Amino acid sequence: xxxxxxxxxxxxxxxxxxxxxxxxxxxxxxxxxxxxxxxxxxxxxxxxxxxxxxxxxxxxxxxxxxxxxxxxxxxxxxxxxxxxxxxxxxxxxxxxxxxxxxxxxxxxxxxxxxxxxxxxxxxxxxxxxxxxxxxxxxxxxxxxxxxxxxxxxxxxxxxxxxxxxxxxxxxxxxxxxxxxxxxxxxxxxxxxxxxxxxxxxxxxxxxxxxxxxxxxxxxxxxxxxxxxxxxxxxxxxxxxxxxxxxx
Amino acid sequence: xxxxxxxxxxxxxxxxxxxxxxxxxxxxxxxxxxxxxxxxxxxxxxxxxxxxxxxxxxxxxxxxxxxxxxxxxxxxxxxxxxxxxxxxxxxxxxxxxxxxxxxxxxxxxxxxxxxxxxxxxxxxxxxxxxxxxxxxxxxxxxxxxxxxxxxxxxxxxxxxxxxxxxxxxxxxxxxxxxxxxxxxxxxxxxxxxxxxxxxxxxxxxxxxxxxxxxxxxxxxxxxxxxxxxxxxxxxxxxxxxxxxxxxxxxxxxxx
Numbered sequence: 001x002x003x004x005x006x007x008x009x010x011x012x013x014x015x016x017x018x019x020x021x022x023x024x025x026x027x028x029x030x031x032x033x034x035x036x037x038x039x040x041x042x043x044x045x046x047x048x049x050x051x052x053x054x055x056x057x058x059x060x061x062x063x064x065x066x067x068x069x070x071x072x073x074x075x076x077x078x079x080x081x082x083x084x085x086x087x088x089x090x091x092x093x094x095x096x097x098x099x100x101x102x103x104x105x106x107x108x109x110x111x112x113x114x115x116x117x118x119x120x121x122x123x124x125x126x127x128x129x130x131x132x133x134x135x136x137x138x139x140x141x142x143x144x145x146x147x148x149x150x151x152x153x154x155x156x157x158x159x160x161x162x163x164x165x166x167x168x169x170x171x172x173x174x175x176x177x178x179x180x181x182x183x184x185x186x187x188x189x190x191x192x193x194x195x196x197x198x199x200x201x202x203x204x205x206x207x208x209x210x211x212x213x214x215x216x217x218x219x220x221x222x223x224x225x226x227x228x229x230x231x232x233x234x235x236x237x238x239x240x241x242x243x244x245x246x247x
Numbered sequence: 248x249x250x251x252x253x254x255x256x257x258x259x260x261x262x263x264x265x266x267x268x269x270x271x272x273x274x275x276x277x278x279x280x281x282x283x284x285x286x287x288x289x290x291x292x293x294x295x296x297x298x299x300x301x302x303x304x305x306x307x308x309x310x311x312x313x314x315x316x317x318x319x320x321x322x323x324x325x326x327x328x329x330x331x332x333x334x335x336x337x338x339x340x341x342x343x344x345x346x347x348x349x350x351x352x353x354x355x356x357x358x359x360x361x362x363x364x365x366x367x368x369x370x371x372x373x374x375x376x377x378x379x380x381x382x383x384x385x386x387x388x389x390x391x392x393x394x395x396x397x398x399x400x401x402x403x404x405x406x407x408x409x410x411x412x413x414x415x416x417x418x419x420x421x422x423x424x425x426x427x428x429x430x431x432x433x434x435x436x437x438x439x440x441x442x443x444x445x446x447x448x449x450x451x452x453x454x455x456x457x458x459x460x461x462x463x464x465x466x467x468x469x470x471x472x473x474x475x476x477x478x479x480x481x482x483x484x485x486x487x488x489x490x491x492x493x494x495x496x497x498x499x500x501x502x
Binding site for chain 1: 397402403406408422
């Protein structure tokens with residue numbers, strides 16, 4: 001049933017919030033280096049799905065294996081989290097720390113790196129997201145787009161094998177969306193395995209290997225971006241695409 | 248400006264009292280110009296040391312106990328949460344004075360029956376009582392402060408590999424402390440005022456000294472007026488200090 005050696009293997013995943021079933025029997029495999037874009041109406045379970053991958057949400061039944069590690073207990077969850085980086089819609093930077101401290105906290109405290117090494121690594125990733133000159137500022141002094149790029153750099157400092165993006169541009173002013181998407185595309189081109197929940201269809205065409213459309217907690221349709229956009233198979237998917245592409 | 252006016256008015260009352268006809272006010276009892284009045288004032292003011300020391304130690308203990316109670320109280324595991332809940336509900340329900348009697352007169356007996364032979368003097372009896380009875384409230388203050396820090400902060404900390412202890416220490420508490428400082432300061436003022444109860448078990452602090460002087464001088468009005476002013480000064484100093492601290496901590500951080 002599951003191919004071995006994939007970056008992420010999910011099978012029979014179910015998740016309830018009380019009586020409400022947020023995820024219904026999800027099967028999903030993600031190969032190493034594969035870039036997946038998940039879309040769907042709000043409340044469709046797409047965020048819940050990726051939050052299950054690093055156990056920010058606990059699933060109720062089903063199997064999750066990340067980079068060969070099966071999620072069974074706290075120890076495996078910690079091992080999985082150290083392979084998986086995550087970027088949130090609301091950035092979730094630590095507001096009381098400088099940009100540099102935001103980036104070095106994980107490497108120093110969780111990995112025991114020296115301050116000098118952690119700062120050197122942080123500068124490398126700040127350069128990569130093109131804001132090395134903001135290192136000493138507080139998050140609140142940066143624009144939304146810059147904050148989100150810092151959040152990406154903060155995840156990269158843990159050198160994850162897989163990146164999860166939970167609507168990374170939804171909280172941004174329109175003129176800042178592309179600077180964040182450019183950074184994500186850049187990462188994708190470097191072969192990072194990633195799952196991106198987004199409604200940015202231009203980005204999906206540019207960067208995705210595979211599209212996943214979800215609705216009411218189910219995967220309704222998957223396919224290559226070309227197939228997905230040119231010839232959607234299901235009625236619900238057609239409807240959704242016409243709603244978000246008409247602007 | 249308002250404060251200065253209030254201060255001037257109270258000085259005026261004081262001075263008017265000094266010169267009034269006997270039978271109404273009798274400020275002579277604490278008139279520093281006479282030897283006995285000067286001695287009486289010194290006797291009363293000497294209580295400051297004990298009141299301050301008692302309150303400060305009790306407040307620090309209360310903050311430490313409160314944190315130790317609050318953290319398990321926020322666990323997702325109800326069996327870890329339960330003892331903390333019981334502690335808070337139980338301690339919060341005991342009036343301060345009965346608890347003080349129990350700790351001072353009862354606790355040494357309990358300890359002795361367990362083979363621990365310690366005597367608890369008035370000072371430590373009062374410290375323990377104030378610390379414990381206040382800790383239930385500080386625990387709730389910590390809880391509300393910590394829970395007010397967005398869930399997203401905890402999640403972000405998890406994704407960069409921090410464990411629970413590290414998340415608290417480096418991410419949540421530094422942010423929570425700014426929000427819980429004002430209510431914690433309130434609790435400290437409350438402790439200072441409640442420390443007056445220590446007088447009933449013989450602790451020589453401000454209130455006890457005032458009581459003793461009243462018994463010998465028969466001037467309750469003047470002596471208790473001064474006693475109230477003593478607490479007022481103490482509380483105002485704390486308020487100013489806390490304002491300063493809040494400004495200092497707030498200025499580091501624009502959000």
